[in-house]
Amino acid sequence: MTAACVFCRIVAGHAPADVVSEWEDVIAIRPLNPVTPGHVLVIPHTHVPDVGELPGVSARTMACAAELAAELPAANVITSKGTAATQTVAHLHLHIVPRTAGDDLPLPWTPQQHTAG
Template sequence: MTAACVFCRIVTGRAPADVVREWDDVIAIRPLDPVTPGHVLVIPHTHVPDVGERPLVSARTMACAAELAAELTAANVITSKGAAATQTVAHLHLHVVPRTAGDDLPLPWTPQQHTAG
């Protein structure tokens, strides 16, 4: 655990969070600014900077995210590695983002994100 890490503080109960589900080693919380209704963050208890570190922790966290995604009709399950990939908190976390047809939530690689050159 890292004292300066907000997700470490959340998983140890030293910072508030709206907990959606808990496993022995992973927690799911509602983000402060959800991008769709039902958006959750899935966070391992172990401090792992990103998905490229400690593959077994990443795999376990993904398994928990998959449990949540299985309950949805459509969803994105997303993580980022590094600032250039939009990672803002250096603690592994996966976004489970429920989707509906026509919700207009763009992803960086969707056509609505690109302008004609």
């Protein structure tokens, strides 16, 4: 556990979280600012900075995310590695983002229209 890491504090029971599902080594919680109804974060108990470290932990976390995603008709399962890729917490986590046709939620790589301003 890293004391400065919010996800480590949640896993240790030292910070509040809305827990959706739990496994022996992984937890799924609702994020503070969900981007769609049903959005959850899947987080390993082990502090791993990102998907590029400890592949076994990443694979286990993805297996748990796949269990939750299997219950949805459509979803994005996303993780980021590094701040340039929009990672804001340096602890591996996967977003399961339920999708519906026409929800207009852009992904980080969706071309955006920019207006001159």
